[in-house]
Amino acid sequence: MYKVLIVDDERTVREGLKHLIEWEQYGFQVVGLAKDADEAYEKFYDLSPSLVISDIRMYGMNGLDLIKRLREKDKNFQCIILSGYADFDYAKRAIQNNVAGYLLKPIYEEELIEYLEKVKKELSKQEAVLQFAESEESRKKEQLILSLFERKASVSKQEMITYQLNWERYQVLLMKIENSIEYKINFRHLKNELKYLIDEHSALFISEPYIGLLLNASTYRMKEINKLFHDLKTTLEPYTEMVTVSLGESVSNLEDVYQSYRDAFQLIQRKFFFPKGQLLIDSLETECKGNSTPIDVSEIIDQLYFALDIGIQDSMKETVSDLFEWAIEDRSERTMKKNIVYVLSTVFNKLQKAKEDKEEYFISMLEKVLEIYQQPSYEELTKMVKQLLEDVLNELEYTDSDHQLKKLLLLIENKYNENLKLEQLAKLFNYNSAYLGKLFKSYTGEYFNTYLDKVRIKNAKKLLLKGQKVYRVAEIVGYNNVDYFHSKFKKYEGVSPSVYKRNMLQEP
Known part of the structure; x- marks a missing residue:
């Protein structure tokens, strides 16, 4: 994964760009947001991003001056400029200064994805130049495995024998270390610490921020895999809160191992729906399926609004259940959070207009709604939403009559x-x-x-x-x-x- 730093003096632009697409799907990870050039300069050295996306006009140092200053220390990172319509010509001239391109506000998904694909190709070329001090055989073995994951290689019987991969079944155990840049984790050093786990029935590989093991599924049954998971947690103890581990389905052909990798990768993408701290396997995923019949979101909004306006707690709880069934939609964490933010923001805006004496309170609640995007799990999200609504019920005054x-x-x-x-x-x-x-x-x-x-x-x-x-x-x-x-x-x-x-x- 390539690391991305987003720089813009407007919070809505920074947050909006961060949540605009599934960055990891395109090989990138947003590791930092900065409100101005000075903050970006500091974060650049802490995070070492491969890509900087920066606005042109900001208070203090402008975007091009920031890029120029950063290039004095690191010439290899890529950058994309954000500009308003008035800066369009200025942005085009920026390309002459080795800027990968510019995005005109408002930013559209298609344009961003197109530039990311271009930047990824350039970064891949740069990576090809870098050589690590590893044995040629080990390096080639790892590269072969990574190529198989991307379906960019075939493998001969002789290669399987040479690299000790001539097994009957194959399975991928994948680990992702969150915030790895913030904590300055050296993946190559970490790989060396994990080498004691490798034997003739496993192979270690790195694709930051992922570390994984290709396992001989005939030897590694669930009992052995659970022990391996325990050993991994022990070795990675300093990073326990940041590590997510998943297990893909086993396959019988080495050239089909990408399927097991894809399974493991997708499980990590859905870690939001799993119990915290456990090995991610399909059977452990939290049951939170959407409603089989369509739910009208306007009815949910009205129902929740009336329940809070009048003070009917039971109805509020029932409506929250409907809200989560509707919000799950395509079983995407990002979509679910976006849907819930939309509903709560709409309800709180209506309550703000209806209860003028509580205007400041609901302004603060609208700020809290944005914290939904930071909730790390389905369990914690449901807890937060319920608490927000309980707080509103406790804040508002209702008639004494219970008729x-x-x-x-x-x-x-x-x-x-x-x-x-x-x-x-x-x-x-x-x-x-x-x-x-x-x-x-x-x-x-x-x-x-x-x-x-x-x-x-x-x-x-x-x-x-x-x-x-x-x-x-x-x-x-x-x-x-x-x-x-x-x-x-x-x-x-x-x-x-x-x-x-x-x-x-x-x-x-």
């Missing part, structure tokens, strides 16, 4: 302009919708929809007498279709909104 129907009437009076549906409110109050309808009719003497219409018409009349136009009144009280509003108004008032407005305003 459900009174709460429902209060909700209608305050939220009549929202998209209120009996089925949705029944779920909110934990009732069967038909039963709630009967209770509502018995309590108010009106059917739910009739009661809601009358509340809307009552408020519409007030707005009309204030001089509001009919189509605006329809929108404000919750009718998206002005003709439908006309028919409802005439049904309950006997005249159209326009006639009502004219008659009332003409009265002495």
